[in-house]
Amino acid sequence: MNNAFLKDSFLKEVDATKQVEFIAYLQRLLVEGDFVATYKFALLHALADICIEKTHYTRPNAGSNISHETDGVITIDEIVEKFIELYWQHSLPFSATDAEPFLLLQNSGKQSALINNLSAFRSQGIRNLSQLKAHSGWSKLCSETRKTLKEGPLWRLQLLAGNAECFYYPHDKSKKYIQLNPSIAFCFRRFHDLVVSLARSHWTLKVCDFASNQNVIGGQGNLSDFLFGCDRKAITKARPLLLQIQHGNCFYCQQPLKEQGEVDHFIPWARYPSDLGHNFVLAHSKCNNAKRDHLAAEKHKERWFEQNIIKHEKIITSELNNYFVCESPRSEAIATWAYQLAAQNSSPLWLKGKVFKALLV
Known part of the structure; x- marks a missing residue:
């Protein structure tokens, strides 16, 4: 991608x-x-x-x-x-x-x-x-x-x-x-x-x-x-699997999760309000709160694509299909649209903390 x-x-x-x-x-x-x-x-x-x-x-x-x-x-x-x-x-x-x-x-x-x-x-x-x-x-x-x-x-x-x-x-x-x-x-x-x-x-x-x-x-x-609204109680069902495929690390900072971690909509709910199994990642509450409703930087996008759409697409579908709609092409299409719109609007992308980067086209 x-x-x-x-x-x-x-x-x-x-x-x-x-x-x-x-x-x-x-x-x-x-x-x-x-x-x-x-x-x-x-x-x-x-x-x-x-x-x-x-x-x-x-x-x-x-x-x-x-x-x-x-x-x-x-x-x-x-x-x-x-x-x-x-x-x-x-x-x-x-x-x-x-x-x-x-x-x-x-x-x-x-x-x-x-x-x-x-x-x-x-x-x-x-x-x-x-x-x-x-x-x-x-x-x-x-x-x-x-x-x-x-x-x-x-x-x-x-x-x-x-x-x-x-x-x-x-x-x-x-x-x-x-x-x-x-x-x-x-x-x-x-x-x-x-x-x-x-x-x-x-x-x-x-x-x-x-x-x-x-x-x-x-x-x-x-x-x-x-x-x-988003069912916050339901999305916690994704936490165990995400913890497993992320090897116990926060998706964004890649540091060990010494806390329970928060399930985050990679393409933010505010931008596309839908719970889709392949759109979830697990993050520190600090990272999640810093990202908020922003699109993540390109290096995060590439990691999300590799993790959720390529490497672990099948296990996400099999494990989360009983709770959410799990159609990876759908999540990929939404991500494509979101980043294209960001490029058209010259929207900055969240990298970490209070740091943002321009989207390279």
Whole structure:
């Protein structure tokens, strides 16, 4: 994983006017769109994530099983899987201090089918996404979610004042994929943080707006953390394995861990909020607190790539797959995007303590 990836077309320059138009359309969508449920916010979130997690998309030629690489093609099944991931946390009952645990509504009517389905899987003892994907009911869940997606947000997201303003992608219901318009994939990558933060904040507000939820939520200030936060207790599951593959040393300073150590998101949670097994490293609390939400220096990046993506990719997958999503290509794609964005923004990288270094391109 060398600096050649920084010159990839993944973040090629796009006309500034198009970028402004992208932000303006996003603002219009959130203000002028008709949001009777949270599905459209999830779709925005999903599109932004998928544009980062996959650097290329494949589409078969007509009458052929051969696929070729093309940018901006996202299959409906990819969106379906991302939808299920995004709503998985929401299928837990919300518990306030003075109320019974309650499965929060995600629309203005009865509970959404997806939340009910995910809650049913939890009642069968399914505890994480890896177990869910291995369950015999996974295919049926995807099929039902696909139907919900196609009947709802996929073709309604871009309806403004009753008119389809297809800025992101054309409405072609005959295809099993959507084709993002030129420059849209770039803009989703470039403004991922903006899209996701706005989608999540509006999503949280919408959940709060539903009358049936209000008695449970009350004045609780932790709803956003419940819906989208990092499970700090869960990530400690990665500590024993990381201690083993790092030979008892802190990932960053390479000195012996004379303390328990802290599991750190190598690509910071603040930059890409997702718990992925191959993104974890173990560090001294002092090193972790100094790094905070910064990207680590290139020597740390190279060590992370060697440790988690090359040398120990299989053991991380086998040992942590019961707790987290463990897909090394996905973690690698996110890291590629994060460092490309840092290069474009001339962001300094954290080396140690209070020392930062420029990113060499």
